[in-house]
Amino acid sequence: MRNNVQLGLFLILLTVLGVLGYNVWLLETTPPERSYSAFVDDLRADRMVAVAIRGSEIRGHDRGGTEFITYSPDITAVMPLLDQKDVEVKVSPPPSPFTRVMGLVLLSMIAGGIWLMFSRRSTYGDNTIWKDKRFQIRTGPGETKTFADVAGIDEVQEELKEIVDFLKNHQKYNLLGGRIPKGVLLQGPPGTGKTLLARAIAGEASVPFYSIGGSDFVEMFAGVGASRVRELFGLAKKTAPCIVFIDEIDAIGSRRTSGGSNEEREQTLNALLVEMDGFSSNETVILIGATNRPDVLDPALLRPGRFDRQLTVSLPNLLGRVRILEVHTRQVAVSPGLNLTLIAQGIPGFSGADIANLVNEAALIAARRQKQAVEMDDFEDAKDKILLGIERRNAAINERERRVIAYHEAGHAIVAQLLPETDKLHKITIIPRGMAMGLTQQIPFEERYTYSLVYLLNRIKVLLGGRVAEKIVFNHLSTGAANDIAAATDIATRLVCEWGMSASLGSTVYRHKQHQFLGDIATRGDFSEATAREIDLEVRRIITDCTEETEKLLRSHNRLIHELAEVLLINETIDAEEINIVMQCYMSSVGGMQPDRTEQAVAVPSVAAVQPTRGIPV
Numbered sequence: 001m002r003n004n005v006q007l008g009l010f011l012i013l014l015t016v017l018g019v020l021g022y023n024v025w026l027l028e029t030t031p032p033e034r035s036y037s038a039f040v041d042d043l044r045a046d047r048m049v050a051v052a053i054r055g056s057e058i059r060g061h062d063r064g065g066t067e068f069i070t071y072s073p074d075i076t077a078v079m080p081l082l083d084q085k086d087v088e089v090k091v092s093p094p095p096s097p098f099t100r101v102m103g104l105v106l107l108s109m110i111a112g113g114i115w116l117m118f119s120r121r122s123t124y125g126d127n128t129i130w131k132d133k134r135f136q137i138r139t140g141p142g143e144t145k146t147f148a149d150v151a152g153i154d155e156v157q158e159e160l161k162e163i164v165d166f167l168k169n170h171q172k173y174n175l176l177g178g179r180i181p182k183g184v185l186l187q188g189p190p191g192t193g194k195t196l197l198a199r200a201i202a203g204e205a206s207v208p209f210y211s212i213g214g215s216d217f218v219e220m221f222a223g224v225g226a227s228r229v230r231e232l233f234g235l236a237k238k239t240a241p242c243i244v245f246i247d248e249i250d251a252i253g254s255r256r257t258s259g260g261s262n263e264e265r266e267q268t269l270n271a272l273l274v275e276m277d278g279f280s281s282n283e284t285v286i287l288i289g290a291t292n293r294p295d296v297l298d299p300a301l302l303r304p305g306r307f308d309r310q311l312t313v314s315l316p317n318l319l320g321r322v323r324i325l326e327v328h329t330r331q332v333a334v335s336p337g338l339n340l341t342l343i344a345q346g347i348p349g350f351s352g353a354d355i356a357n358l359v360n361e362a363a364l365i366a367a368r369r370q371k372q373a374v375e376m377d378d379f380e381d382a383k384d385k386i387l388l389g390i391e392r393r394n395a396a397i398n399e400r401e402r403r404v405i406a407y408h409e410a411g412h413a414i415v416a417q418l419l420p421e422t423d424k425l426h427k428i429t430i431i432p433r434g435m436a437m438g439l440t441q442q443i444p445f446e447e448r449y450t451y452s453l454v455y456l457l458n459r460i461k462v463l464l465g466g467r468v469a470e471k472i473v474f475n476h477l478s479t480g481a482a483n484d485i486a487a488a489t490d491i492a493t494r495l496v497c498e499w500g501m502s503a504s505l506g507s508t509v510y511r512h513k514q515h516q517f518l519g520d521i522a523t524r525g526d527f528s529e530a531t532a533r534e535i536d537l538e539v540r541r542i543i544t545d546c547t548e549e550t551e552k553l554l555r556s557h558n559r560l561i562h563e564l565a566e567v568l569l570i571n572e573t574i575d576a577e578e579i580n581i582v583m584q585c586y587m588s589s590v591g592g593m594q595p596d597r598t599e600q601a602v603a604v605p606s607v608a609a610v611q612p613t614r615g616i617p618v
């Protein structure tokens with residue numbers, strides 16, 4: 001891949017240099033232009049020595065030795081004058097259309113050549129064995145990934161070790177008559193390492209690896225996909241034991257419809273099923289399919305003897321993220337002070353691919369800063385860049401708006417700091433980034449799978465804290481809190497409808513109209529109009545109560561809002577340590593008041609669906 005890119009760049013450079021060189025040469029060889037009338041005047045005044053005529057172009061030099069070029073509307077008109085003045089005349093034929101066409105043809109051939117080289121070799125480099133542009137298979141003993149490159153998904157990896165053993169010792173299994181599994185379906189969110197796992201299996205077992213995207217099978221023409229399936233498996237069987245990996249298998253494997261709307265895809269799927277049933281156990285071809293949408297797969301694919309192993313690859317937890325960070329920081333120079341656990345804590349919800357990207361981005365930032373090794377602040381900045389977009393330091397924000405933002409963020413931060421069971425504050429900034437004008441970031445301290453009612457209510461209050469602070473200080477409402485309010489409403493709604501935490505509505509699930517529930521969008525029809533009203537009222541009550549409590553809390557710490565906002569206005573970004581200093585100064589001035597941590601936590605199961613706290617944009 002890298003070689004191709006280099007080659008491509010080299011070719012582009014060559015072309016650019018060529019074009020530049022040609023232009024310079026043209027400039028050098030083209031004498032300064034003289035107007036036609038000036039030329040005729042010179043001719044009449046006997047100042048011409050010799051001219052060369054080509055088409056309408058006249059080049060020549062005068063008695064002073066100066067060269068020039070001019071263009072004549074009608075050469076025959078100047079000929080008598082040239083004759084009369086005894087100027088030496090050379091005539092050559094104008095460039096024929098043929099030469100022009102040849103030039104064009106040559107140029108397009110060069111361009112076409114470059115394009116061909118790119119399109120043929122770009123995706124899979126030297127391992128590509130089918131050079132059809134749309135349909136590429138990568139194979140090769142060159143598979144260098146191993147299980148050492150995969151981290152954070154140990155259970156899945158453990159299951160797959162067995163497959164490696166099948167591939168390595170297939171004779172043993174064949175002798176014993178055991179049936180080797182034919183297909184493994186890896187399902188899970190994007191970027192969690194499904195492709196990587198498949199490659200690592202091939203690498204561990206040192207067998208050929210054929211990789212193809214599901215959508216590559218589906219063509220405009222009926223029958224093409226099916227024949228490609230046969231071709232692929234024909235090839236695989238010849239080189240068994242081997243692994244065939246089909247990414248996005250849902251593109252061909254989704255449920256067949258009775259309407260017969262997509263015949264081509266069905267033919268392809270049928271061919272795949274036939275092939276899977278077809279290969280016998282002494283041809284150890286293991287098919288690995290990957291999908292993020294297992295729910296749409298045709299049940300026929302999941303029957304025993306086909307994809308009989310189904311493994312879920314989920315997003316890594318805290319420890320998993322640390323391990324993945326370890327894998328990816330192996331190739332970069334990192335400073336000894338790097339705390340991977342701290343980094344992993346700050347990136348809940350990141351997939352393996354996100355982490356790989358983060359490490360790369362941090363390394364780039366460190367390089368830009370001329371550092372010898374990647375440090376914590378490089379990671380911090382890389383994370384912000386990925387999560388929130390780039391800093392917009394030059395965004396035109398007037399002074400009053402800046403103040404509003406500072407007080408808004410201070411409001412979020414103070415509520416988070418004063419209430420119990422809230423996520424730890426990580427950073428506050430009033431530098432606009434991406435869509436956000438300012439930001440208060442919190443880090444969930446430990447991996448949370450369940451959330452208490454207190455946590456959820458306090459999270460709503462933290463979200464509302466920005467707007468409430470604005471109201472207290474400026475006595476106005478602004479649109480800056482739109483996202484906060486949406487997030488707060490969402491939590492309140494789910495609290496009532498999904499988690500059965502409302503006192504008046506009780507522990508009942510209400511499939512609320514806007515909520516995606518267990519995969520399908522439920523409609524309001526699941527409960528009565530009266531209940532719907534009650535839900536609305538209850539959600540509103542929660543938000544109103546939380547707003548009132550937040551306001552009470554912030555009003556009683558009015559001075560703290562001003563202090564924190566002033567620090568923010570000066571420093572723009574402050575981290576956890578600095579926030580603590582401001583808090584401590586304030587606390588000791590008011591007599592060591594401690595946050596009230598007496599409320600009782602109520603554990604609630606299965607609330608993992610709450611989005612990880614990724615910061616609260618204004």
Ligand SMILES: Nc1ncnc2c1ncn2[C@@H]1O[C@H](COP(=O)(O)OP(=O)(O)OP(=O)(O)O)[C@@H](O)[C@H]1O
Nearest residue numbers: 149150151190191192193194195196324352353356
């Ligand atoms: N568990 C992991 N350990 C180490 N690296 C990982 C892991 N998961 C993902 N990565 C990194 O992310 C890259 C992309 O992951 P991969 O393509 O395997 O994800 P995927 O699950 O197949 O995604 P998709 O569903 O989008 O195809 C890998 O090449 C690797 O660098």
Ligand SMILES: [Zn+2]
Nearest residue numbers: 466484617618
């Ligand atoms: Zn906000």
